[in-house]
Amino acid sequence: MQKVQLYGPKYAIKDRSIRLNCSSDTVPEGNTAELLMNGTSVNNVRLHQKRCFRTVDVIECVPGVCQCSADGRVFVFYLTPNETGKYRFSCRMKFFSNVSTHGHFETHKIVTNVIDPTPLIKTEKHGYLISLTYSVGFIDIITVLKWSCDNEAIMSESLHNASTSWSVVRLDISKKKSTTLCVCNVSLLLLNFTGSAATQLKYRGRPELLQNEVVYLRNGVVFSLTFYSSEESNIITWYRQWIRLVNSTEQVQTTKQTTLNVLVRGQTVSVEGYKSSLVLRNAKENHLYNIKICVKNYYGISCHRYLASEEKEMKQTKPIIWVIAVVTVIVCGVGFALLFYRQRSEASKITKEKHALWKNGGAPKDKNNPLKSQLTTAKRLLRKAHRQAYASQREKLANQIMTASSSDNKLFHKLLRTQRSDGNRFTKDATKR
Secondary structure: OOOEEEEOOOEEEOOOOEEEEEEEOOOOHHHEEEEEEOOEEEEEEEEEOOEEEEOOOOEEOOOOOEEEOOOOOEEEEEEOOOOOEEEEEEEEEEEOOOOOOOOEEEEEEEEEEEEOOOOOEEEEEEOOEEEEEEEEEOOOOOOEEEEEEOOEEEOOEEEEOOOEEEEEEEEEOOOOOOOEEEEEEEEEHHHOEEEEEEEEEOOOOOOEEEEEEEEEOOOEEEEEEEEEOOOOOOEEEEEEOOEEOOOOOOEEEEEEEEEEEEEEOOEEEEEEEEEEEEEEEOOOHHHHOOEEEEEEEOOEEEEEEOOOOOHHHOOOOOOHHHHHHHHHHHHHHHHHHHHHHHHHHHHHHHHHHHHHHHHHOOOOOOOOOHHHHHHHHHHHHHHHHHHHHHHHHHHHHHHHHHHOOOOOHHHHHHHHHHHHOOOOHHHHHHHOO
């Protein structure tokens, strides 16, 4: 009994030529072999007078189109699938039969999975975390995936299941103030395939307040704030004692674009940001309390409140040298207070982010686990920032008490309230001095 064999690849790339080899142990009738795809005849190849022809369009075979062996037992078909999916190929030959005058057919079938491994990157945002996912139909051959962002290789978290091969990369862009280009390169060595895809990411979120400043002039005060916003449209509002301020000759508001230097992945880069200023002319002492600025964009709102001015800052009757000295001391004190406040806020934000990564990573308990160790370090730095802030607060209150006059009723009653509250250790320490 005659035996027909069809050989072809288990996997093939879409829009690439497939070689299908059909052979038999005896010469078929008419020296012809027929190729069927999904049950439908596609082509016939025939050996005639030692020349090989493709009968559908009657052209002579050449390598890459079709081929025949000299003995008429091997026929080669080339086919280029233009869609992905499972292709069921079969080769059919007719042989002479001693039983029937019509002969009989022998067929052999194979299945080829046509895939398109060209990367398609899907992005998903979860707060400050961006997930980049590459997936391809399940294949049981080695697939090499490499991710990079801004030409910097990054580690990928690869997941697999029974129906899809996929690679997921999670990026934290909370500190990124500009666009970044991420590229996924995929290689299938067995199929001699390499491909890549790229996607651009841009920081999206509420405004980031970067630096605030208070400058005391001879006839007024200037409050300023630099910030970064991913959006060009921002609503900026200044308040004084919870009352919204409007432009006038006594209170002038301005906002302009400026270049900011920010730290991104250990490197200082320049990005376009904004600087907003409020000038209060002929400001009285009670006008300097509860100055606040709020910046709002599509993703949220960020606010900053400036500290109240001390009484002696605005007294113009003292000699100019003392005014400069007092202003210098107060600005330095405000700077340290704001520094500790920013450090504590930054440490708290980092701790929350590390906790989210630790939780999403399965909440490992092993101290040697990178996620666990990063969370522990973040918590330690947060406690340190809290201690520094409390120490600054104690030092400030102690200085106020030491320099206060006997007629300062406001500070006297403030001290009474803090002493009567539970757990206010810093006021008890301050009164012992």
